[in-house]
Amino acid sequence: MSFRYEVRLSGAGGQGLILAGKVIAEAAAIYDNKTATQSQSYGPEARGGASRSEVIISDDVIDYPKAENLDFLLALTQEAADKYYKDLKKGGILLVDSQFVTHIPKGEFVVYQIPITETAKNVLGKALVANLVALGIFTSLSAVVSPKAIESAILSRVPKGTEELNLNAFRKGLELGRSSKSHG
Amino acid sequence: MAKPSSHEINTPWYFWVDEKRRHNLLRVLEELSRVQNKPNPQFILIGALALLIRGILQYMVQWDIDLLFRNEEALSGFIAVEKSRDARIVHYDEHLMKGVEIASLHTAWSFDGTWFNVDYILKARTFQLYHSTVCNEGPFEECVNYEGSNYRLNLFMAHPWDIFIEKILSPRFQRELESRDWMSVDIRHVVTMLERDKGNDDFWQTTQAKIEHLGKKSVFKSHLLALLSSLPELGYRSVDMPEGLHERIRNF
Numbered sequence: 274m275s276f277r278y279e280v281r282l283s284g285a286g287g288q289g290l291i292l293a294g295k296v297i298a299e300a301a302a303i304y305d306n307k308t309a310t311q312s313q314s315y316g317p318e319a320r321g322g323a324s325r326s327e328v329i330i331s332d333d334v335i336d337y338p339k340a341e342n343l344d345f346l347l348a349l350t351q352e353a354a355d356k357y358y359k360d361l362k363k364g365g366i367l368l369v370d371s372q373f374v375t376h377i378p379k380g381e382f383v384v385y386q387i388p389i390t391e392t393a394k395n396v397l398g399k400a401l402v403a404n405l406v407a408l409g410i411f412t413s414l415s416a417v418v419s420p421k422a423i424e425s426a427i428l429s430r431v432p433k434g435t436e437e438l439n440l441n442a443f444r445k446g447l448e449l450g451r452s453s454k455s456h457g
Numbered sequence: 458m459a460k461p462s463s464h465e466i467n468t469p470w471y472f473w474v475d476e477k478r479r480h481n482l483l484r485v486l487e488e489l490s491r492v493q494n495k496p497n498p499q500f501i502l503i504g505a506l507a508l509l510i511r512g513i514l515q516y517m518v519q520w521d522i523d524l525l526f527r528n529e530e531a532l533s534g535f536i537a538v539e540k541s542r543d544a545r546i547v548h549y550d551e552h553l554m555k556g557v558e559i560a561s562l563h564t565a566w567s568f569d570g571t572w573f574n575v576d577y578i579l580k581a582r583t584f585q586l587y588h589s590t591v592c593n594e595g596p597f598e599e600c601v602n603y604e605g606s607n608y609r610l611n612l613f614m615a616h617p618w619d620i621f622i623e624k625i626l627s628p629r630f631q632r633e634l635e636s637r638d639w640m641s642v643d644i645r646h647v648v649t650m651l652e653r654d655k656g657n658d659d660f661w662q663t664t665q666a667k668i669e670h671l672g673k674k675s676v677f678k679s680h681l682l683a684l685l686s687s688l689p690e691l692g693y694r695s696v697d698m699p700e701g702l703h704e705r706i707r708n709f
Contacts, residue, residue, distance in 0.1 A: 287632070309519075311519055338549075338572045431692065432692030
């Protein structure tokens, strides 16, 4: 039986969520030999406005490309968590940035509260890589795309010379995801 | 960076598209060729895919099709026009999403069970930037034979030098530059085009004439000079620019 995994990455413009969605789709479709669709919705010029990226991953044909019954929701802002948690399916995963999402919605899903942006800023020295930290956590928690495929997709998107910082951010996220899973 | 197995130089542009979605992309482009008004197009293919088709970008990512429309009426007409029966089109957005400078409607098109994103875009004062060049140049034409199927492409497509200008002038480019965003797709495309044409006098003369015509000289100069001085920070340490280029841009 084929599987279908629906992901929504949500937050504000300028947080790199569209790119993160593309990386997940590229990892799945190009490097993990699955099928994937990726869509985006954002106020094109509104830094700080709402931003949303959706990815559907399957091992078969994707009959309908819109995400409606989420397996995984990343919310980097309180507004995004409040707006989208109802779209999570029973048993789905809600990952929130604990620095910005303090009121956790209630529902039949598993919640992970992790300091994503703080880790990017304090541990890696650049808040800009928060999306890569989030990608690492997503990869650990969902286990739907291989870490190797995500790393390949990241490397195809970054200039030479920035690989180390980008991969460090992703690997830090992987670690955070693994330790949260084992303590969860 | 992911590469197809054959040598880069001989690689047809569509080999840089995920293998499972190549037929769908070619079919979508063929359909767009069919419904595009000629010789006076209601939309122009812009963005990264235009650079890919012209052989300027050569790497494998999830490409999107960006269509820039003349105005809202042209967009409505395009949505209403009858498409091939085997086309499935899903609108991701419920309606045209309007910002201050740009409006967009994100869609996905399918002919074979795979999906390709097609973004419909309206940008104030931008259509004219591309329009005069594409009308002089005529539509891009190619007959692609891929795995036994023939696809006839006949499509008005943006000139790379106009794409270069539009990207540099955009507020998004400025924001990504200011935040030193080395994963910026726009910065990557601009740097690729700079590397390719930096020594080409015709490129600089045409660019200068166009930005003067647009009345955007100071914004263009400031964004481009800021990019050149930030290249190492953005990860493009190995990109060498010709001596005197800064001066040339300052004197635009």
